[in-house]
Amino acid sequence: EVQLVESGGGLVQPGGSLRLSCAASGFTFSSYWMHWVRQAPGKGLVWVSHINSDGSSTTYADSVTGRFTISRDNAKNTLYLQMNSLRGEDTAVYYCVRGGPDTPLVFPYWGQGTLVTVSS
């Protein structure tokens, strides 16, 4: 059974940093693209970033480029999102999502999410 478990969310002050983790199990993690998608309270889904299977290729939404960094440790079956210079508008539930083996353009499995609150 595919499982994605996010952690690392919490309350952080504007301008602060936070690192999210996503522990993956039930599939060969090193073979799949991975995404982060976020959802502000009461709002819609927003794609944040994705990374290819070996970590050599990453892409970001314009709203987080230069502030967020996606990475992965295939030996630990873990996906990360380093978030710096956090703003109020980054407040959201962050979901870890598995892509496909050969393409990022499919979103079959989602974690339960971790809440990040940016506030003073």
Next chain:
Amino acid sequence: QTVVTQEPSLTVSPGGTVTLTCASGTGAVTSGYYPNWIQQKPGQAPRALIYSTTKKHSWTPDRFSGSLLGGKAALTLSGVQPEDEAEYYCLLYYGGARLVFGGGTKLTVL
């Protein structure tokens, strides 16, 4: 800023048929946008339904189908069930690895 537009809300009767659409601010949606459809019920994580315009995941009920309709991506529910009441999001690929969600359609089964 690329805009993907969905109907804000739709209402359908149990057993009925409803079509949700997904329009791109840049022009007609084609298969090259690899439309995905995602369902989200209140308090739950999203669940994928459709990818690459028409393809279903193994868990997607037969009553859900994806298509292209009049320059838009479309999700049709035939024989709607009460448990289909949810928010539905489309997702389009814009090249350069850029992905954009629509604002979502709140489907009410009444």
